[in-house]
Amino acid sequence: MGIAQGIQTLQSLEDSHDEIRESEVRSYCRKFDATFATAEGTILKDVAGKRYIDFLSGASALNYGHNEPDMVSGLIDYMTAGGIIHGLDLKTEAKQRFIEAFKTKILAPRSLSYRLQFCGPTGTNAVEAALKLARKVTGRSQVVAFTGGFHGMTLGALAATANSHHRMQPFVQLSGVTRAFYDGYFGPDVDTAQMLDKLLSDPSSGFDKPAAIILETVQGEGGLNAASPEWLKSVADLARRHGALLIVDDIQAGCGRTGRFFSFEDAAIEPDLVVLSKSLSGLGLPMSLVLIRPDLDQWTPGEHNGTFRGNNAAFVTAAIAVEKYWSDDTLTRTVRRNARTIRTSLIQMARLIPGARLKGRGMFQGLDLRDGAIADAISRRCFDTGLIIETCGPHDEVLKILAPLTTPDAVLRQGLKTLEAAIVHVTRRLEARS
Ligand SMILES: Cc1ncc(COP(=O)(O)O)c(C=O)c1O
Numbered sequence: 548m549g550i551a552q553g554i555q556t557l558q559s560l561e562d563s564h565d566e567i568r569e570s571e572v573r574s575y576c577r578k579f580d581a582t583f584a585t586a587e588g589t590i591l592k593d594v595a596g597k598r599y600i601d602f603l604s605g606a607s608a609l610n611y612g613h614n615e616p617d618m619v620s621g622l623i624d625y626m627t628a629g630g631i632i633h634g635l636d637l638k639t640e641a642k643q644r645f646i647e648a649f650k651t652k653i654l655a656p657r658s659l660s661y662r663l664q665f666c667g668p669t670g671t672n673a674v675e676a677a678l679k680l681a682r683k684v685t686g687r688s689q690v691v692a693f694t695g696g697f698h699g700m701t702l703g704a705l706a707a708t709a710n711s712h713h714r715m716q717p718f719v720q721l722s723g724v725t726r727a728f729y730d731g732y733f734g735p736d737v738d739t740a741q742m743l744d745k746l747l748s749d750p751s752s753g754f755d756k757p758a759a760i761i762l763e764t765v766q767g768e769g770g771l772n773a774a775s776p777e778w779l780k781s782v783a784d785l786a787r788r789h790g791a792l793l794i795v796d797d798i799q800a801g802c803g804r805t806g807r808f809f810s811f812e813d814a815a816i817e818p819d820l821v822v823l824s825k826s827l828s829g830l831g832l833p834m835s836l837v838l839i840r841p842d843l844d845q846w847t848p849g850e851h852n853g854t855f856r857g858n859n860a861a862f863v864t865a866a867i868a869v870e871k872y873w874s875d876d877t878l879t880r881t882v883r884r885n886a887r888t889i890r891t892s893l894i895q896m897a898r899l900i901p902g903a904r905l906k907g908r909g910m911f912q913g914l915d916l917r918d919g920a921i922a923d924a925i926s927r928r929c930f931d932t933g934l935i936i937e938t939c940g941p942h943d944e945v946l947k948i949l950a951p952l953t954t955p956d957a958v959l960r961q962g963l964k965t966l967e968a969a970i971v972h973v974t975r976r977l978e979a980r981s
Contacts (some may be wrong), residue, residue, distance in 0.1 A: 575603070578927065579935050586613030589954040589962070591935065600962040602936040604949045607767065607799045607911075610826035612951035617871055618830040618864040625863045634857030636665065641862040648869040653808055661821065661838035664846070667853030668833030668861070670798040670824035671699025674761075676851045677820045677837050678703050681759035681792045682723075684843050691743070691760040691791070693729040695769030695941070698761060698796055707761055709769065710941070725754065729766065730778040740781035747789045759792040759820070760785075764810040767799035770915065770940030771907035771947060776814035783816040792819040792843065798835075802826035803952050805909030806882045808873055819843055827861075829868025834861035882910050882952050885959055889948055892963040899970050906945055913947040915940065921973060922946050928969035934962050 569576075581593040589612055591599045604610065611618070626632070631639045646663060654661060666673040678690055692698065692707035699705065705714060706721035714721060727746075728739035746754040764779060766772040774782075786793040795818040800810035802825065811818060820843070824835035833855070872878045886909045893914055897903040904915050916922045919942040926946065929936050939947045946966070950959055 575937070578923075578937075579603075579930055588612040588614075589951050589958050598933060599930075600934045600950075600958060600965065602934060602948050602950045602962055602966075604951050605831050606825070606937075607802075607804055607949050608825040608831050610802050610804060610952045611829050611868060611872065612953050613831075615830060615864075615868075615953075618867045621867045622830065622860060622863050626860070630863065631859045633855075634859050635854065636852075636856050639857065639859050639862070641859040641866070642857065645862040645866040645869070648866045652869050652873045657809075657812070659817070659838075660841055662841050662844045664837040664839055664844075664851075665856045666835045666837060666851070668824075668835055668855045668858050669699070670796075670822065670835055671701045671704045672853060673798070673822045673824055673835035673837050674698045674704040674707070674796060675701055677794050677822050678707070678723075678759065678761070679851055680837070680839065680843065680846065681794060681820065684845050685758040685790065685792065687756055687758035687791075688723055689755045689757045690724050691727050691757045692724050693727055693762055693766075694732050695729050695766045695772055696761070696763060696796075697766065697768035697799075725757065727760075729762075729769070729772055730774040731772060738778075738781075740778050740785060743782070744785045744788075747785065756789055757791045759794050761794040761796055763796050763800055764814065765800045765805060765907055765909075765911050767911070767947075768939050770945045771911065771913045773906070773908045773911075774814075779811065779814040779816055783814075783818070786819075794818060794820045794822065796822045798822055798824045800911060803872070803878055803882055804911045804949075806879050806886070810909075826868075828858075828865045829872075830861075830864040832858060832861035832864060834858050834865060878952060885950070885952070885954065885956075886910050886912065888956065888959055889950075889963065892960075892967065893948075896967050896970050899967075899974055907947075910948070910950060910952055913939070913945045915945045917944055919943040921977070924973045924976075925966070925969045928972050929966055932965050932969060934965040934969070936962075936966060 583591050584594045585592045589601050591601050630641060664676060666676045682688055690707060694709055696707060696709045698707040706724040727743045730739060732739055746752040760782060764774055783793050795811050797810050801823050819840045821838040827836060828834040889912050893905050893912060896914055897905060900916055902917050906913050906915050922938045922944050926936055926938055937947055939945050
């Protein structure tokens with residue numbers, strides 16, 4: 548065996564060992580099987596220097612792109628100056644700066660007066676906090692969650708999550724959640740908000756009055772199902788009439804993904820509780836937040852706590868994100884322009900596959916191919932040709948475009964072209980086989 552061959556053998560042994568070491572639960576890295584090294588904006592590079600356009604964006608944790616330069620340099624300066632990194636929930640300069648920025652740039656212009664609860668750093672932790680608080684405040688135990696909803700993996704949030712693959716029945720006891728039908732579940736002619744209202748109004752429906760109704764305005768994992776503003780208004784109204792709190796889980800749809808900072812702004816509703824995470828820190832650092840209507844802030848000190856509620860590195864970059872991108876409506880206008888580009892391309896692509904249809908809104912759009920195997924084949928072809936794009940929906944049948952909001956026009960168009968070419972490639976192969 549020559550030296551080169553020996554090195555190659557060692558390398559492949561190491562690769563297979565890595566796979567043995569990392570749990571079977573790993574997922575994205577199976578499909579996007581490269582070792583990534585560097586990233587900038589919408590571009591990722593692997594160790595071999597291959598360039599990928601990133602339409603995955605850390606599942607919407609990177610709305611401002613990879614390594615946003617002002618956030619990187621702000622964080623480096625902060626760390627070099629000996630700034631606090633871990634702070635439990637102690638008062639720190641970094642936290643104060645974030646709170647001030649969030650108050651003046653996000654809440655005040657929208658006439659919102661929410662209190663801020665910092666939670667353990669993942670989205671699911673903030674969902675747990677919101678569900679607990681709703682139960683405590685209302686004295687009720689049931690929560691209504693919707694078909695297609697995704698709210699996280701810890702048990703309280705998992706009970707609200709609909710996907711059977713994650714629910715792991717019958718091994719895990721999940722309780723306290725009643726399932727209702729999301730907008731459009733039975734097609735456009737059935738008003739599922741009216742159905743829910745009837746169930747909650749009828750003392751013999753068997754439906755307990757809920758503590759809260761939790762929803763996503765666009766279901767990210769559930770297949771880019773976008774609720775109409777009318778449906779959202781009806782649900783907000785019925786929640787109020789039935790004494791339930793409305794929780795909007797804006798973990799994936801928020802932070803500008805649909806255009807405005809909050810995804811519910813277009814429907815002109817004001818939820819009682821809002822849950823944020825993912826792109827909140829701007830740089831992809833872990834951070835989560837529950838926004839609480841002030842009179843509902845009935846926690847006692849430490850009642851919902853967690854060691855990592857004070858990720859000050861995330862506060863630093865989150866403050867920069869808010870100050871830089873949300874002082875005016877430039878980003879919202881960019882998202883609208885990019886959303887139109889995506890939509891125009893998707894209409895074209897939908898023509899290539901019989902039955903395909905557009906889903907989602909803003910820069911949270913995709914293509915429902917009605918077939919998980921085809922969507923998977925297209926996603927894999929994209930990866931081979933330099934584009935990372937994931938699938939979602941009950942059968943993973945929806946190709947989901949999650950480009951950073953700041954993606955330059957030329958890169959966005961290049962990514963969309965790569966996607967279209969992959970669709971053509973896969974459909975031709977399918978035609979040749981039939
Ligand atoms: C809408 C929504 N809620 C909650 C979560 C859970 O967040 P995390 O994975 O950070 O726990 C996610 C994650 O994808 C999400 O999309």
